[in-house]
Amino acid sequence: MDNLPSIFSVALPDLEAWAVARNEPGYRARQILHWLYRKRATRFAEMSDLSERLRVELAREFRLEPLSCLRRTGSRDTTQKFLFRLKDDNLIESVLIPANPALYGLPSDRKTLCVSTQVGCAYGCKFCASGLEGWTRNLDSGEIAEQILRVEALSGEKINNIVFMGMGEPLANYQNVLRAVEIIRAPWGIGIGSRHITLSTSGLVPRIRDLADQSLQIRLAVSLHGATDAVREKIMPINRKYNLSALIEACAYYAQKKRQRITFEYILIENVNDGLDQAAALALLANRLKAKINLIPYNTVQGLSWKRPSQTRQRTFLRALERSGVDATIRREKGHDIDAACGQLRLQTLRESLKGKGAASDKSFAGSGNLR
Ligand code: SAH
Ligand code: SF4
Numbered sequence: 119m120d121n122l123p124s125i126f127s128v129a130l131p132d133l134e135a136w137a138v139a140r141n142e143p144g145y146r147a148r149q150i151l152h153w154l155y156r157k158r159a160t161r162f163a164e165m166s167d168l169s170e171r172l173r174v175e176l177a178r179e180f181r182l183e184p185l186s187c188l189r190r191t192g193s194r195d196t197t198q199k200f201l202f203r204l205k206d207d208n209l210i211e212s213v214l215i216p217a218n219p220a221l222y223g224l225p226s227d228r229k230t231l232c233v234s235t236q237v238g239c240a241y242g243c244k245f246c247a248s249g250l251e252g253w254t255r256n257l258d259s260g261e262i263a264e265q266i267l268r269v270e271a272l273s274g275e276k277i278n279n280i281v282f283m284g285m286g287e288p289l290a291n292y293q294n295v296l297r298a299v300e301i302i303r304a305p306w307g308i309g310i311g312s313r314h315i316t317l318s319t320s321g322l323v324p325r326i327r328d329l330a331d332q333s334l335q336i337r338l339a340v341s342l343h344g345a346t347d348a349v350r351e352k353i354m355p356i357n358r359k360y361n362l363s364a365l366i367e368a369c370a371y372y373a374q375k376k377r378q379r380i381t382f383e384y385i386l387i388e389n390v391n392d393g394l395d396q397a398a399a400l401a402l403l404a405n406r407l408k409a410k411i412n413l414i415p416y417n418t419v420q421g422l423s424w425k426r427p428s429q430t431r432q433r434t435f436l437r438a439l440e441r442s443g444v445d446a447t448i449r450r451e452k453g454h455d456i457d458a459a460c461g462q463l464r465l466q467t468l469r470e471s472l473k474g475k476g477a478a479s480d481k482s483f484a485g486s487g488n489l490r
Pocket of ligand 1: 246285287288343
């Protein structure tokens with residue numbers, strides 16, 4: 119039963135084909151999707167306008183049980199974090215961010231969900247909690263899309279903006295992420311438009327080019343975090359494979375194909391990348407691409423010694439960019455106090471359970487095969 123595909127991985131054309139192959143009219147697919155995405159059914163048995171036979175066949179071939187939420191932090195007006203346990207006991211997290219106009223210049227009634235795309239991450243950026251424990255597996259597209267449905271059900275909020283900035287490198291799970299985007303965008307699915315979907319990447323150059331060649335209009339954010347190879351290489355191993363000049367070329371290609379301004383994310387880490395020499399180099403790169411810059415004051419990660427620079431140093435860096443004519447903002451991290459950066463709640467839970475306290479005493483968590 120456990121390895122059945124998630125029903126949330128199935129797009130309309132495939133579900134139509136599935137119904138027709140079972141001697142049912144193709145429009146059954148739309149009925150099923152209506153139950154899933156409009157009425158938010160959590161059991162096939164609820165789908166009362168389908169025949170008993172079809173409901174049984176659905177249950178035999180697809181998984182529908184909701185993601186189980188192990189932990190939740192934050193409150194309605196702050197960033198909220200949700201730790202989910204997958205069917206194989208792996209842990210992922212999603213972060214619900216209240217209106218934050220500074221984020222992408224969106225209207226202030228936006229509710230943004232930051233979704234995970236992998237369990238762990240193979241890219242090992244030196245400052246990131248998600249990379250600390252390595253990569254375990256890719257999420258399937260249903261597990262990605264379902265994070266949105268589950269957080270809406272748990273929080274009572276309507277999410278209208280999605281960022282692929284949770285755990286994992288979305289472009290390293292390319293096919294599943296594209297399928298999830300299809301389900302998130304579709305009018306028969308979750309129905310959030312492309313322009314409200316942002317994918318963040320640490321810089322997988324060939325995949326940025328592939329994404330540029332797709333007809334999708336999703337937004338691209340690129341984690342730069344260093345404006346010269348020497349600095350970027352120190353904190354992001356991927357820079358040895360795809361250096362800054364290759365990355366910037368790929369970004370330029372994306373921006374030109376999509377007629378879109380991309381965003382550079384730049385974490386400010388004290389005495390690593392927050393000097394004025396980096397600000398000057400960053401301004402050159404941003405101006406060349408007419409890119410926006412999102413400065414993110416570093417969130418400390420337990421066990422890592424990197425620090426967030428003082429407010430004065432942050433402001434000095436921002437001013438230097440602005441004086442060079444760059445459109446830059448500092449993301450006021452509302453979730454700093456609840457460890458909002460990706461992968462941190464999971465890491466904390468894994469560590470607590472290894473020490474035999476906290477979540478390990480929770481029956482639903484005990485026996486997880488994921489404790490390394
Ligand atoms: N793998 C993708 C997307 C997930 S990470 C990427 O790297 O872009 C999403 C963003 O969170 C990235 O910009 C990442 O660098 C940033 N991030 C990771 N750890 C952080 C921390 N401790 N404080 C602030 N931002 C962090
Ligand atoms: Fe992976 Fe992104 Fe974290 Fe780097 S910053 S380790 S690419 S999740």
